[in-house]
Amino acid sequence: MDYVYGPGRNHLFVPGPVNIPEPVLRAMNRNNEDYRSPAVPALTKTLLEDVKQIFKTTSGTPFIFPTTGTGAWESALTNTLSPGDRTVSFLIGQFSLLWIDQQQRLGFNVDVVESDWGQGANLDILEDKLAADSAHTIKAICIVHNETATGVTNNLAKVRKLLDDYRHPALLLVDGVSSICALDFRMDEWGVDVALTGSQKALSLPTGMGIVCASPKALEASKTAKSVRVFFDWNDYLKFYKLGTYWPYTPSIQLLYGLRAALDLIFEEGLDNVIARHARLGKATRLAVEAWGLKNCTQKEEWYSDTVTAVLVPPHIDGAEVVRRAWKRYNLSLGLGLNKVAGKVFRIGHLGNLNELQLLGCLAGVEMILKDVGYPVELGSGVGAASAYLQNNIPLIPSRI
Amino acid sequence: MDYVYGPGRNHLFVPGPVNIPEPVLRAMNRNNEDYRSPAVPALTKTLLEDVKQIFKTTSGTPFIFPTTGTGAWESALTNTLSPGDRTVSFLIGQFSLLWIDQQQRLGFNVDVVESDWGQGANLDILEDKLAADSAHTIKAICIVHNETATGVTNNLAKVRKLLDDYRHPALLLVDGVSSICALDFRMDEWGVDVALTGSQKALSLPTGMGIVCASPKALEASKTAKSVRVFFDWNDYLKFYKLGTYWPYTPSIQLLYGLRAALDLIFEEGLDNVIARHARLGKATRLAVEAWGLKNCTQKEEWYSDTVTAVLVPPHIDGAEVVRRAWKRYNLSLGLGLNKVAGKVFRIGHLGNLNELQLLGCLAGVEMILKDVGYPVELGSGVGAASAYLQNNIPLIPSRI
Amino acid sequence: MDYVYGPGRNHLFVPGPVNIPEPVLRAMNRNNEDYRSPAVPALTKTLLEDVKQIFKTTSGTPFIFPTTGTGAWESALTNTLSPGDRTVSFLIGQFSLLWIDQQQRLGFNVDVVESDWGQGANLDILEDKLAADSAHTIKAICIVHNETATGVTNNLAKVRKLLDDYRHPALLLVDGVSSICALDFRMDEWGVDVALTGSQKALSLPTGMGIVCASPKALEASKTAKSVRVFFDWNDYLKFYKLGTYWPYTPSIQLLYGLRAALDLIFEEGLDNVIARHARLGKATRLAVEAWGLKNCTQKEEWYSDTVTAVLVPPHIDGAEVVRRAWKRYNLSLGLGLNKVAGKVFRIGHLGNLNELQLLGCLAGVEMILKDVGYPVELGSGVGAASAYLQNNIPLIPSRI
Amino acid sequence: MDYVYGPGRNHLFVPGPVNIPEPVLRAMNRNNEDYRSPAVPALTKTLLEDVKQIFKTTSGTPFIFPTTGTGAWESALTNTLSPGDRTVSFLIGQFSLLWIDQQQRLGFNVDVVESDWGQGANLDILEDKLAADSAHTIKAICIVHNETATGVTNNLAKVRKLLDDYRHPALLLVDGVSSICALDFRMDEWGVDVALTGSQKALSLPTGMGIVCASPKALEASKTAKSVRVFFDWNDYLKFYKLGTYWPYTPSIQLLYGLRAALDLIFEEGLDNVIARHARLGKATRLAVEAWGLKNCTQKEEWYSDTVTAVLVPPHIDGAEVVRRAWKRYNLSLGLGLNKVAGKVFRIGHLGNLNELQLLGCLAGVEMILKDVGYPVELGSGVGAASAYLQNNIPLIPSRI
Known part of the structure; x- marks a missing residue:
C-alpha cells in the first residue's frame, strides 16, 4: 500500500488536507462505539x-x-435559501468558482461578481448592487473568506459594514474552509449568518467533518427556506439536539474524539496564538518568495493570505513540474495551480498544526526545486529572509518556559 | 475523554457501528496525504x-x-429519479421508515407498502401493484435488504422475479447497509440497479463512507433524473473517473487505506466464508434466544436475519433497561428497540469482523442481564444451545491449519 | 505478517503477555523523543x-x-547478594525452577525446598530451616508470590511472620510477576525487601519493563553485595535519580507513556477494585472447572490463584492439544502445561485488563474444545456456573452509574 | 501527559532515539499475543x-x-571473555568511556588507549601493543565504530588488517550502536567477532532491542568464557533456537513486528542506498557547519561521522544553552555535549529514517539559535551550503519515478 514510500517524513504543504498532530492521531486510534450510549452524547455536547x-x-x-x-x-445554501433566490457571489478563484457552480445547480439566481484571479472580491461592485437593491432582492451574499486557489483573503468586516450601511437584510454566508482556526475570523462581530469549515484544514484532522455554524437569523431563515434537503437538513439535527442524543444518523466515533483532541490543542495554544502563528508563517513565506525574486499570485498586500501562498512562476517554467519534482525527489507535497492558474503557480499551504522549522524545511526544498527546473535562485536566500523575520518573532513555547 | 471507562474490552454488539479489526486500525493510523499526488489515485483505482x-x-x-x-x-434516489416519480417502498421497521421519509421529503410520490414490524416486505402487494401498473408509473422499487430495527431480511431474488415476470422496467434500489459483506447479496444476478452500504457496518470500518453501486441502467437513468443534487451527484465522480484523479472533493485518506485493509481481510477470509460465518453467528444467536424461552421479533424463519437479532422481551420487562444494564454493568453494548418496538425488544448485532467466542461472551452477558431484570433464565442455557451448534460447525482457521 | 489472521478478536488468555487496553495502546502510539529533554524526567518522576x-x-x-x-x-539477586551466599528458594513449578536455576548460575548457594507441582511453598520446612539457622547463614528467602505454571499463590504474610518469629535477618525477595497489580500484595506490611514484576503481566503493557522495588534494607544490602552487575546495577540508577535525569541509559519513550496510562487506568478503577475483579475472575474460572468435572492443578484452596488456573486434563487427553485446538479453531490463546505438567494441564490466564464477559467467552470456548478432544462436557455448564456467581457479584461500572 | 506540547512536529535530531517512520508505528500499534503460538516463532525466524x-x-x-x-x-563481553582477561579498549568519548567502565566493572583487565575527544582510536598504539603481544595476552579488542559523543568514526578495516598482520587471535568486539544500518559496516569482511546495535538508532525503532551478532569464533569463545551471565547468556537463546521456539523469555510482540517493518523499509530502500543517504546528510551538515564558520569536534576528515556531528561552539557560548533554546523556542531536539565536551559542543544527530528537507529544517533552526545566543551567523548560509551540495546529489525516490 505504501508503494510510493520515500525515506523520512512526507513534507505536507498542500493547503489541505494538512498535517495531523500526534495527539490527534492517538485520540482517533480506537475501535467503534455505540453512538447511542450515554458516552457519545456527553462528548458531543x-x-x-x-x-x-x-x-x-x-x-x-x-x-x-x-x-x-x-x-x-x-x-x-439549502437550509437558508429557496430555489430562484438571488445570491451575490464572488468569483475569484477555483473554489469560489466551484461554490458558484453549486449555487447555480441548486437553482439559485446567482449574481456573479468576477475579479482577476489574484484579486479579492470586488466590494465596490457589491456596494453598487446593495445600493441599487432597495427592493432587497438579494437574499444572500456568498463569499469565501480565503480563496485557497490563489491565496487571497477577503475583507469580511468590510462586507458587513456595507450591509449595515445599506441596512440590507441579505444573509452573509461565508466559506471559511481555509481560514477558520487559522485566520482572524469573527462570526458574531462580523454578523456572519452561516460560516463553515472542513476538518482537514486548520483543525488538522482527517477529512470527514463539515462544520457549519448558523446565526439565529440563519436558523430563522431555515424555517421558510424551500430548497430540498434531507441529509444536510439542520432541522433533523435540531430535533436530536432537543432530545439530547444529537445525531440523526451515525457519526464517526474516531473523528469525534479527534475533534476533541484538536480543540484541546488549539485551546492549549490559545486561538489567538494559533492565528498569530499562521500570520508568522504566512509572512515568512512571502519574504522567501520575495527573496527568490518571484511574485505572489495575490496582487495586493491587503489580500495576502496567511494560510496559503500561490507563487507565480516565470513563463518558461511549468508550475506543475515544480509540484511533480517536489514529490518525486524531495518527498515534498506542494499545491498545484488550478484551472486558470494551472501551470502558472504552485502553492505552498502553511496552515494547521505546523511550526516554523517545518516551513523552513519546505522553503529549502522549494529553492532546490526551483534550481532543478532552471530558475536561477540563490540557495538559502529564501530561507535566510524568512529566518531573519522568524528569529525576531517566534515566541518561546509557553509550556516549556 | 474516557470518563466512562470500564475495565476490559467493550463488547460491541450493536448492529453498527461494529468492531474494527486491528489490521484496519493500523492501516488508518496515519497522517494526511496530498490526495492529488499519484499515490491516492493509484490506491483509489x-x-x-x-x-x-x-x-x-x-x-x-x-x-x-x-x-x-x-x-x-x-x-x-436523487441520481435516478425526478420529483413526482412514483416509488414503491416497504415500511417494515425504523430504517425503512426513515428511507421512506427521505423519499417523501425529496418529492417523490411514495407508494408505501406497510407490514407489521417483524414481518418482511409484503411481496404479494408488490405483485398486485406491478400487475396493475401496465402504464409503468412505478419508477422504482425501494427496499431494504435487511431491516436493522427488527432483524428482517427481505427476499430480493423474489422481487427481481416479480419485476421480470411482469416485465416491469422499474429500477430496483436496495439499501444493503446491514447486509452487504455479511449476507448473500448478488447485485448482477438479482438485477439490482442501485445497491448501497455504509463503511461502519459489515465492512468493519469507522463511519464515513457511503458506498453506492449503480448498474448500467441506473447510470442511464441518472442522465435524465431531474432531482437536484450536487454533493451526491454521480456525474461529478464520473468526470473525475475519466480524468483518472477520481475525487471531485477531498476524500478521507485514512478511510481509503482502511477500506484497502478491510477488503484485503475479507478477500483473505473469502467473501463466501464471511457470509457463512455470519450465518453461523445468526443461527447460534437464535438458538440461544430459543433456549431462553424468548421470541424473535422476526415472525417467520424466511425473514431471519444473520446480522441482527431483535429479541422480544416479556411485557413486564423494559427492553431499554436490558440495554442500559448491559452497558452499566457488563461493558456490553446492545441495540435499543426503536420507535414502534421501543422497549419491546433489545437487539443483538452480530455482523462485521466478529467471531464465535465474542458472540458467546455476549450471550453469556445477556443471560445475566435477563436475570438482573427479573426474567427467570437458566444461566448457561443460551450459551450451551449456541455452543452445541457452533461446536459442530466452526471450521478451522485456514491460515492456521 | 498477519498470515495467521483469523476473523474477529484473538481471545488472549495466556497468563502473560496479556491484553493491552486501548487507552494504553493510544498512549504508546508515538514517535521517539529526546529522553534528555526536561519532559522525560518530569514524566519519569x-x-x-x-x-x-x-x-x-x-x-x-x-x-x-x-x-x-x-x-x-x-x-x-545481584544487587543484594554476593556469590556463595545461601538462599532458601522454593521449587513449586516452572518459573520458580527457572529462578532457582538463575540463582545457581549466579553463584549462590541455593537451598532448594521442593514441593509437588500444584502445591505451594512448604513453609514448614522454611520454619525448620529458620529455626536451625541461628548463625544466620541464610541471606535471602526467594519466593514467587504466584507460580504461573501451576496457578499457586504462596502466603507471603506467613513467610514474613516466620522471619519475624525467628528474628531472622534474611532478605525477603519476591517474584511478583504474575501477582502484583492483580493479587493482594503488600510490600511494606509484609516486609518484602525486593519485589518485582514485568510490564506485560497485570500492568497490561507490552513486554519490556522489569519493575523492581527495593526496601531500605535491600538498598543497604546493595552497598556490600559483591555480585558482578552493570546493566542491572541499582547504583547507576540512584546516581541519576540524584541528578534528576533518572536514566543511566535510554528508556523506551513509548513504554513510559504507556506505563503512565496503565497506572492512570488502575488508579481510576482503584487498585483494590482491580484486585477484587481478579478475585471474581479467578473464582468464576474455578467454578467452571468444577462444573466441567475437571480438577484444578492447585491442590488446596489456600493456594488458589486469582490470576491463572491450571486445569488438569484426564489422562487420555493431551493438554497441548487443547491449546493447539483453541488457537486453530477458536482464535483462543490458552497457556500450555510446562515441564513436569506438560500435557497434563492447560492454563487459563485471567489477569490484567480483562472483564467478565471476555472470560465467559473464553470459558465457552474451552467447553467446545473439551468436546472437540473427546471430553464429555455439558456445553454451557461451566459458563452457567461462572455466571451464577458473577451475576451476584459484578459491581456496576462506577463511571457509568 | 503532553504538558510540554508545542505546535507542529518535534524536530528530533539527537543521535538517538531517532524518528520512527509511520509504517513502523503502524506495525507496532497492536495488542499483545501469545509468544508461544506458532505465529511468533515463524515471524522470529x-x-x-x-x-x-x-x-x-x-x-x-x-x-x-x-x-x-x-x-x-x-x-x-560476558559471553566471550572471562574475568581477568585483557582487553584493549579505546577511550575517545563518552560512550567508549562508559563501555570501558563496564569492562572494568565486569572484571576484565582493560588496557585503555586514550585519545583526545575529537580524535579516532589510536591505531598506532594498537599496532605497538599487538606487536608486543606475542604471548597473545590480549583477548579482545573493544572498539566503538562510531563514537556518538564526538561524531568520530573509527576505521575498522584497519583494525582487522593489524590483527591479520600480526596474526593475532584477539576477538574483535564492535559497538555499532550509532553506525549499523547507517554507516558502511561489514561484519564478515572485517572479521568482526561481535557486533551490536540498539533498536532506537539507525533502525528507527523504539528503544528496547539490543541486537548482538556473534561470529563462529565468538560462539566458540562463549563455550569457555567464564563471566557470569544469565539474562544475557547466548546459550539460553541457542537452546531455544534449536527447539524452534526462539525465546528463552518473553519478547516484545510490538517490537518484533516493528523490526519486521523496519527491515522491510530498509530493504525496500536498499541498505547501500540507506548508507548513501546518511553520507549525504552527514556531508550536508558538515558543509553547513563550515558555512557558519564553526568547527567540527572531529579533528580529521578521516574520522568524520555520517550519523552525528558534534559542533564546537566559540568559548563565550554555552553549547547546553543552544540545546535548551532549540527545545524551548523551536521544538528542535539537539544533542548535548557530554562529559569532557559538555558546554563545548552541541550535537546534530542525522541518522535513521530521515530525509534532506527534515535536515534542512533543522539546520535553519540551528542558524536562528546561533543568532539567539549571540553568534553572528548569516541566516541562510548553512542551509544554502548544504542545499548546494544536496541539490546536486539527491536521487529521485525510486518508487516515484
Missing part, C-alpha cells in the same frame, strides 16, 4: 459548545456533518 | 475495482461518498 | 512516585529496567 | 535471518535481546 469558539460566536448554532467542505456549502 | 466484489457485480459502477448510509440513500 | 502504589510501599525505591521478568530477577 | 543483512554477515548468529545498547555491550 462538549464539542458543540467548544466548537463555537473557533467561529468566535456565542449565539451561533453549530452542526457537525459527516461530509466535506462541498457538503458544508450545500448545507449552508 | 484498486478500491473501485475491488469493492465491486462485495456487491457481486462486474457491470456496476461504484461511488465512495464521504457520507453515511443516509447520504448514500439520498445519492441513490 | 511521576512514574517512580506512582508505581510505588502498586507495590503498596511508601518506603521502597523503584527501578524501571528495560528488560523482562528474567532480568528483574537478576537485578533483585 | 524471518527476523533472525534478515537481520544478518544489516550486519553484512552470512556466518554470524544474531541475538535480539530485550534490552538497550548497554545490555548489548554486557552480552558481547
Whole structure:
C-alpha cells in the first residue's frame, strides 16, 4: 500500500488536507462505539459548545456533518435559501468558482461578481448592487473568506459594514474552509449568518467533518427556506439536539474524539496564538518568495493570505513540474495551480498544526526545486529572509518556559 | 475523554457501528496525504475495482461518498429519479421508515407498502401493484435488504422475479447497509440497479463512507433524473473517473487505506466464508434466544436475519433497561428497540469482523442481564444451545491449519 | 505478517503477555523523543512516585529496567547478594525452577525446598530451616508470590511472620510477576525487601519493563553485595535519580507513556477494585472447572490463584492439544502445561485488563474444545456456573452509574 | 501527559532515539499475543535471518535481546571473555568511556588507549601493543565504530588488517550502536567477532532491542568464557533456537513486528542506498557547519561521522544553552555535549529514517539559535551550503519515478 514510500517524513504543504498532530492521531486510534450510549452524547455536547469558539460566536448554532467542505456549502445554501433566490457571489478563484457552480445547480439566481484571479472580491461592485437593491432582492451574499486557489483573503468586516450601511437584510454566508482556526475570523462581530469549515484544514484532522455554524437569523431563515434537503437538513439535527442524543444518523466515533483532541490543542495554544502563528508563517513565506525574486499570485498586500501562498512562476517554467519534482525527489507535497492558474503557480499551504522549522524545511526544498527546473535562485536566500523575520518573532513555547 | 471507562474490552454488539479489526486500525493510523499526488489515485483505482466484489457485480459502477448510509440513500434516489416519480417502498421497521421519509421529503410520490414490524416486505402487494401498473408509473422499487430495527431480511431474488415476470422496467434500489459483506447479496444476478452500504457496518470500518453501486441502467437513468443534487451527484465522480484523479472533493485518506485493509481481510477470509460465518453467528444467536424461552421479533424463519437479532422481551420487562444494564454493568453494548418496538425488544448485532467466542461472551452477558431484570433464565442455557451448534460447525482457521 | 489472521478478536488468555487496553495502546502510539529533554524526567518522576502504589510501599525505591521478568530477577539477586551466599528458594513449578536455576548460575548457594507441582511453598520446612539457622547463614528467602505454571499463590504474610518469629535477618525477595497489580500484595506490611514484576503481566503493557522495588534494607544490602552487575546495577540508577535525569541509559519513550496510562487506568478503577475483579475472575474460572468435572492443578484452596488456573486434563487427553485446538479453531490463546505438567494441564490466564464477559467467552470456548478432544462436557455448564456467581457479584461500572 | 506540547512536529535530531517512520508505528500499534503460538516463532525466524543483512554477515548468529545498547555491550563481553582477561579498549568519548567502565566493572583487565575527544582510536598504539603481544595476552579488542559523543568514526578495516598482520587471535568486539544500518559496516569482511546495535538508532525503532551478532569464533569463545551471565547468556537463546521456539523469555510482540517493518523499509530502500543517504546528510551538515564558520569536534576528515556531528561552539557560548533554546523556542531536539565536551559542543544527530528537507529544517533552526545566543551567523548560509551540495546529489525516490 505504501508503494510510493520515500525515506523520512512526507513534507505536507498542500493547503489541505494538512498535517495531523500526534495527539490527534492517538485520540482517533480506537475501535467503534455505540453512538447511542450515554458516552457519545456527553462528548458531543462538549464539542458543540467548544466548537463555537473557533467561529468566535456565542449565539451561533453549530452542526457537525459527516461530509466535506462541498457538503458544508450545500448545507449552508439549502437550509437558508429557496430555489430562484438571488445570491451575490464572488468569483475569484477555483473554489469560489466551484461554490458558484453549486449555487447555480441548486437553482439559485446567482449574481456573479468576477475579479482577476489574484484579486479579492470586488466590494465596490457589491456596494453598487446593495445600493441599487432597495427592493432587497438579494437574499444572500456568498463569499469565501480565503480563496485557497490563489491565496487571497477577503475583507469580511468590510462586507458587513456595507450591509449595515445599506441596512440590507441579505444573509452573509461565508466559506471559511481555509481560514477558520487559522485566520482572524469573527462570526458574531462580523454578523456572519452561516460560516463553515472542513476538518482537514486548520483543525488538522482527517477529512470527514463539515462544520457549519448558523446565526439565529440563519436558523430563522431555515424555517421558510424551500430548497430540498434531507441529509444536510439542520432541522433533523435540531430535533436530536432537543432530545439530547444529537445525531440523526451515525457519526464517526474516531473523528469525534479527534475533534476533541484538536480543540484541546488549539485551546492549549490559545486561538489567538494559533492565528498569530499562521500570520508568522504566512509572512515568512512571502519574504522567501520575495527573496527568490518571484511574485505572489495575490496582487495586493491587503489580500495576502496567511494560510496559503500561490507563487507565480516565470513563463518558461511549468508550475506543475515544480509540484511533480517536489514529490518525486524531495518527498515534498506542494499545491498545484488550478484551472486558470494551472501551470502558472504552485502553492505552498502553511496552515494547521505546523511550526516554523517545518516551513523552513519546505522553503529549502522549494529553492532546490526551483534550481532543478532552471530558475536561477540563490540557495538559502529564501530561507535566510524568512529566518531573519522568524528569529525576531517566534515566541518561546509557553509550556516549556 | 474516557470518563466512562470500564475495565476490559467493550463488547460491541450493536448492529453498527461494529468492531474494527486491528489490521484496519493500523492501516488508518496515519497522517494526511496530498490526495492529488499519484499515490491516492493509484490506491483509489484498486478500491473501485475491488469493492465491486462485495456487491457481486462486474457491470456496476461504484461511488465512495464521504457520507453515511443516509447520504448514500439520498445519492441513490436523487441520481435516478425526478420529483413526482412514483416509488414503491416497504415500511417494515425504523430504517425503512426513515428511507421512506427521505423519499417523501425529496418529492417523490411514495407508494408505501406497510407490514407489521417483524414481518418482511409484503411481496404479494408488490405483485398486485406491478400487475396493475401496465402504464409503468412505478419508477422504482425501494427496499431494504435487511431491516436493522427488527432483524428482517427481505427476499430480493423474489422481487427481481416479480419485476421480470411482469416485465416491469422499474429500477430496483436496495439499501444493503446491514447486509452487504455479511449476507448473500448478488447485485448482477438479482438485477439490482442501485445497491448501497455504509463503511461502519459489515465492512468493519469507522463511519464515513457511503458506498453506492449503480448498474448500467441506473447510470442511464441518472442522465435524465431531474432531482437536484450536487454533493451526491454521480456525474461529478464520473468526470473525475475519466480524468483518472477520481475525487471531485477531498476524500478521507485514512478511510481509503482502511477500506484497502478491510477488503484485503475479507478477500483473505473469502467473501463466501464471511457470509457463512455470519450465518453461523445468526443461527447460534437464535438458538440461544430459543433456549431462553424468548421470541424473535422476526415472525417467520424466511425473514431471519444473520446480522441482527431483535429479541422480544416479556411485557413486564423494559427492553431499554436490558440495554442500559448491559452497558452499566457488563461493558456490553446492545441495540435499543426503536420507535414502534421501543422497549419491546433489545437487539443483538452480530455482523462485521466478529467471531464465535465474542458472540458467546455476549450471550453469556445477556443471560445475566435477563436475570438482573427479573426474567427467570437458566444461566448457561443460551450459551450451551449456541455452543452445541457452533461446536459442530466452526471450521478451522485456514491460515492456521 | 498477519498470515495467521483469523476473523474477529484473538481471545488472549495466556497468563502473560496479556491484553493491552486501548487507552494504553493510544498512549504508546508515538514517535521517539529526546529522553534528555526536561519532559522525560518530569514524566519519569511521576512514574517512580506512582508505581510505588502498586507495590503498596511508601518506603521502597523503584527501578524501571528495560528488560523482562528474567532480568528483574537478576537485578533483585545481584544487587543484594554476593556469590556463595545461601538462599532458601522454593521449587513449586516452572518459573520458580527457572529462578532457582538463575540463582545457581549466579553463584549462590541455593537451598532448594521442593514441593509437588500444584502445591505451594512448604513453609514448614522454611520454619525448620529458620529455626536451625541461628548463625544466620541464610541471606535471602526467594519466593514467587504466584507460580504461573501451576496457578499457586504462596502466603507471603506467613513467610514474613516466620522471619519475624525467628528474628531472622534474611532478605525477603519476591517474584511478583504474575501477582502484583492483580493479587493482594503488600510490600511494606509484609516486609518484602525486593519485589518485582514485568510490564506485560497485570500492568497490561507490552513486554519490556522489569519493575523492581527495593526496601531500605535491600538498598543497604546493595552497598556490600559483591555480585558482578552493570546493566542491572541499582547504583547507576540512584546516581541519576540524584541528578534528576533518572536514566543511566535510554528508556523506551513509548513504554513510559504507556506505563503512565496503565497506572492512570488502575488508579481510576482503584487498585483494590482491580484486585477484587481478579478475585471474581479467578473464582468464576474455578467454578467452571468444577462444573466441567475437571480438577484444578492447585491442590488446596489456600493456594488458589486469582490470576491463572491450571486445569488438569484426564489422562487420555493431551493438554497441548487443547491449546493447539483453541488457537486453530477458536482464535483462543490458552497457556500450555510446562515441564513436569506438560500435557497434563492447560492454563487459563485471567489477569490484567480483562472483564467478565471476555472470560465467559473464553470459558465457552474451552467447553467446545473439551468436546472437540473427546471430553464429555455439558456445553454451557461451566459458563452457567461462572455466571451464577458473577451475576451476584459484578459491581456496576462506577463511571457509568 | 503532553504538558510540554508545542505546535507542529518535534524536530528530533539527537543521535538517538531517532524518528520512527509511520509504517513502523503502524506495525507496532497492536495488542499483545501469545509468544508461544506458532505465529511468533515463524515471524522470529524471518527476523533472525534478515537481520544478518544489516550486519553484512552470512556466518554470524544474531541475538535480539530485550534490552538497550548497554545490555548489548554486557552480552558481547560476558559471553566471550572471562574475568581477568585483557582487553584493549579505546577511550575517545563518552560512550567508549562508559563501555570501558563496564569492562572494568565486569572484571576484565582493560588496557585503555586514550585519545583526545575529537580524535579516532589510536591505531598506532594498537599496532605497538599487538606487536608486543606475542604471548597473545590480549583477548579482545573493544572498539566503538562510531563514537556518538564526538561524531568520530573509527576505521575498522584497519583494525582487522593489524590483527591479520600480526596474526593475532584477539576477538574483535564492535559497538555499532550509532553506525549499523547507517554507516558502511561489514561484519564478515572485517572479521568482526561481535557486533551490536540498539533498536532506537539507525533502525528507527523504539528503544528496547539490543541486537548482538556473534561470529563462529565468538560462539566458540562463549563455550569457555567464564563471566557470569544469565539474562544475557547466548546459550539460553541457542537452546531455544534449536527447539524452534526462539525465546528463552518473553519478547516484545510490538517490537518484533516493528523490526519486521523496519527491515522491510530498509530493504525496500536498499541498505547501500540507506548508507548513501546518511553520507549525504552527514556531508550536508558538515558543509553547513563550515558555512557558519564553526568547527567540527572531529579533528580529521578521516574520522568524520555520517550519523552525528558534534559542533564546537566559540568559548563565550554555552553549547547546553543552544540545546535548551532549540527545545524551548523551536521544538528542535539537539544533542548535548557530554562529559569532557559538555558546554563545548552541541550535537546534530542525522541518522535513521530521515530525509534532506527534515535536515534542512533543522539546520535553519540551528542558524536562528546561533543568532539567539549571540553568534553572528548569516541566516541562510548553512542551509544554502548544504542545499548546494544536496541539490546536486539527491536521487529521485525510486518508487516515484
